[in-house]
Ligand code: TXA
């Protein structure tokens with residue numbers, strides 16, 4: 630039996646399987662199985678107010694999950710799927726008929742024919758716990774070949790958040806996932822402990838989570854920045870895109886836009902961010918030149934690694950690819966602190982600045 634066959638069998642049995650995507654590893658469950666979805670929340674320790682992304686192999690399957698398929702979704706899906714863009718759309722409800730006539734009068738001449746397609750496409754109903762009871766659903770087609778192979782073999786939809794414990798850093802290798810869930814069946818721990826299996830697809834190419842774009846409002850709104858930029862989206866749609874400000878919502882209101890919780894994606898070592906103007910305040914070495922247990926990450930210092938300063942790439946794609954793995958490695962070193970010099974405040978660094986802001990605290994004054 631291939632690993633994919635085994636994964637499909639486990640998923641059909643309601644178990645969790647972690648799999649690689651081009652962004653980060655996901656912790657997957659059958660998106661139509663409410664008790665399997667409960668296992669995702671329990672395994673991650675994730676608040677049940679934080680909805681999951683639903684992964685599908687093709688647009689046809691996405692249309693079975695969404696209640697409507699606006700032209701904007703079509704344009705973006707054609708351009709960016711498979712790829713690191715998640716679209717938030719209206720969700721089908723449990724009482725949508727499988728293939729029946731919810732609105733028998735609907736037809737090609739009905740003005741809402743294009744929008745409300747539930748009368749002619751069989752539904753794939755995602756239960757309320759997957760979407761934290763929201764009336765919307767987040768959908769994406771990942772581009773990692775193993776993810777696509779799994780989705781095609783499974784033949785449905787997989788709910789999959791990043792395969793880390795809640796508030797930890799997202800995993801970008803199979804090893805990271807096994808480290809997160811060391812007591813799991815997949816890691817050779819307890820039989821029955823989730824996840825049951827981790828599919829190893831190597832290191833994730835993008836390295837940070839997908840761009841989340843909400844298409845249900847009057848204006849397309851980016852809820853979480855990622856590799857696909859506002860400019861790229863605007864170019865396709867021909868209309869301005871709103872960027873929801875990070876931390877716009879209080880952490881007490883997670884349901885609306887839960888990726889905006891303040892501390893998210895965080896290492897366990899105390900981590901601080903600083904601006905280039907604050908460089909003079911950082912002393913990565915004690916006066917005698919020995920390490921004082923702190924490490925500085927910067928994309929600006931140079932290209933070689935030296936002392937306790939890690940020279941990050943000044944290419945934002947490469948930086949994104951590396952950052953979570955480096956933070957994980959540093960987290961195992963029992964450092965006194967990690968100091969991170971923020972990359973420039975420009976569009977190309979927006980997604981990375983977002984993640985760094987969530988992973989760190991401002992420099993203590
Ligand atoms: O790159 C990714 O998106 C990865 C891979 C595995 O696909 N997944 C991922 O999932 O990052 P997760 O659960 O860690 O983040 C999902 C994000 C959260 O910020 C969540 O609030 C948002 O998507 N989200 C999900 N459903 C939503 C909805 N209906 N409305 C608004 N935001 C939603």
Ligand code: MG
Pocket residue numbers: 790791799
């Ligand atoms: Mg996550």
